[in-house]
Amino acid sequence: MESQSDASTVSLTKSGPDRATGLKRKNGVARNHVKKDRGGGQSVRRQGFKLWMLIVPFIILSLIFSYLPLFGWVYAFFDYQPPIPLSESKFVGLQWFKMLVQNPAQLHTIAQVLINTFAMSGLGILTSIFPLFFAIGLNEIRTRWFKNLVQTLTTLPNFISWVLVYSVAFAMFSSTGMINQLLENLRLIAEPVKFLDSDSWTWIKMLLWSLWKGLGWGSIMYLASISGIDQELYEAAQVDGANRWQQILHVTVPQLMPTYMVLLMLSVSNFLNNGMDQYFVFQNAFNLKHIQVLDLYVYNIGMGNNSLSLATAISMLKSLVSVVLLISVNAISKRTRGESII
């Protein structure tokens, strides 16, 4: 679940991590802390100004990288064909938006793309609890070197780019790859199995790749949270006679829930934003129908088919849906847990 590319959601996630550590309640505490340090009158203002200056660089950065690019939306209303500059391009109003809904076949394609996006993101969210379990499991390993080894090995794949992951996948699973050669030499199959260029189980295959890549990395946040859990809680549980399993169930998991909720909210706001590099490298004529997520679709239309204006129109809709999703999840969270990020 990587946050990238899209303007408005990037801004939300950018401010995310700072806030992830301190929800609104804690912000309140921090403010009180500042109040204590204040002198009076003028100097309070000066102090406030100084503190405000500290965040100015970040405001500028988010303006430049998150709000300024929104200007690019204007391309959706023009017939932009490079190299003719925008100023000389024809204004076409809502033509591109109309084109999106003009015929059932087109709608069908978009629907399929959305289904893919929701399926992949949905599967991602369903499995987002895995890193939490993994972190708890890792934490229970008492042998230090083994724990470090496991953690290193599971974290490393996160730093391998998808292009390299694909070349590994190709070497292993292509029709002349390692696995097929092995199976053929063992006389288990006569024809090579098409792992990569077929459309069966595409969603699950993609999920497995991203789990393999992201599991170790995703657990780091939880490991940090676990080390922050008050040891007195465990001692109290032990006094009450809780065994290790019960300690996990009644102390660790509840203590990790706030972190999990925050990460969940962020990933929901990124629901449509499931990145494209993974799907881009794995796509081919055979699996395109089920691998084409929204980001990839936008790319294929804009860059592959040279329809930049239409691609802009599609990506605009995407931003709006993202914002709606974020607001609704935030509202749910507020109601059920009394916590929110906005």
Added chain:
Amino acid sequence: MSLKKKVVAGIAVTLSVMMGLAGCGGGNSATPKDDDSLMKVDVYDDLANYQGVQKGWFAKLVKDKFNLKLNYISPNVSGGGSTTFDTRSAAGNLGDIIITGAGNGRLNKLIRSKLVDDMTPYLNGMDSIKKYKNATDNLNKVAGQSSGVWGVPMSVSTKAPDQPSEGNEPVFGPYIRWDLYKKLGYPEIKNMDDFLDVLKQEQDLARKETGDNSIYAISLFKDWDGNMMNNIKQPICYYGYDEMGFVLAAVDGHDYQSVTQKDGMYDKTLAWFNKANQEGLVDPESSTQNFDTLTTKYKNGKVLFSFWSYLGPAQYNTTDHKKQGVGFMVAPLQNMKIVSYGATPNGTGSFIGLGSKARNKQRLVKFINWLYSNEGAYAMAGNVKGMNYDIKDGKPVLTDFGKKLQNDQSATVPKEFGGGSWSDGQPQLNFKSVNATDIDPTTGEDYSSTDWKSVIEEFNNSPLEQDWSGHMGGAKTTMEYLEKNNMLAVAPGAGYIQPDEDSQISTLRGSIKTEIVNDSWKAVFAKSDDEFQKIVDGMRTQTDGLGMKQVLDFDMKNAKDQDKARKAILKEYANREKNEGSSK
């Protein structure tokens, strides 16, 4: 500080930063005088299959003559699509020299956005460019310009437009492994079904002889897929049809078909490939390999059928192989009518132009002029006097090194001509200035060494060719055989250039062609006839739903316009000949 003031301050800071960033774009200063020092030239080249600096003998040639170092920017290599063109042109500098297609309004857009320059001020003494005034004027018409020289078209020719632009070998042709065909006892090939049988038998035989099960009769690749799956179109070209968008047009103008037409040419050929796959004749690596991998396979004898003369025969028919009677030759497919592109007096749709931001433009125009000169034409066909050929008694003959190249194109070039392997040092422009089979008036033979009498006598007389000739009615070359048997459909070389396409049409075309190409691949690899039919029917419904008709109408009009242009160029050329004849 009030909130309002804070906001104002924030905005002010942001704006100043933005203006700072915007200031990075520089203005153009006056051009300094050319001091003839070594200059690196960025060549934006849509045709090149190579990115980076030119190496080997051609690099040395260009450096010695013009002190230029060519640096290619090749969209083909950097991911395909139009990304490279879009980003570079939006940045305002496409390259110092530009090689691209003029069609679809591109040249017009390049002129309007001032990316390409008029060469007129630099044309003093540039006779080779001026010689093709008809061609440059014709290009202006396409670009909507009334004057100037905005580019010089590719493959300009002095031959008649109804003459094939190819030499001894056509571009398209059913090239099969003749040695295997001989061992099978030369079975008769009446049509494509018989052809499939022969391929099946060849594959069985080759596998039995070598024990190598990775030999396949057919191997495909996806690199050149466009409006349709490129490989499917090739056998269609054996029957006199060629593509124009989504239309398959008979080159003599008697028939126009949609690519999705039921029981049309494309449909039938797709079924042929699927049948081949069901019989186990199609390489399973087809969907993942690229052109380079495939080339290596041909070189190693792993593939038995080549769509083109420049693939199988070029890679596998070495002098050694030919001596053993082994190699690719055209199969006697009895009902074929092979498409041949006629010579183009006005050039094709691609052109070479001068980038507007280039330095030392006079020198660059001299270079372009040289490409169209006699020496340039030879060099573009891979021939350099003294290196691989010489003139003996007024006729071109190969040197010892030139003869070595007949067997091994990667032979090492003599030091004084730049060293390195000959094939690595080829002009990576991939741009043919003058049609390679045009006649050099000083020798009376053409620029391409494969057609020289001396070469044909010495190299086209191997056991392989003798055996082939014996079964082809004594024909010495493929072209001779095809012409004798009326199996050639020459598309008159009008150099028709497609007009600008409405962007809505392009957008529709984008999603439709994705559908066609992907479904074609799936159809080829379908496991049964039922599955095949389902995929093909699905493709028809889906493309119709996406708005196929709208795009097809547009393509149909272009195809018919192309036919008109072809008929017009024949007339124009005839008149030109007549006028020149009467003025003499």
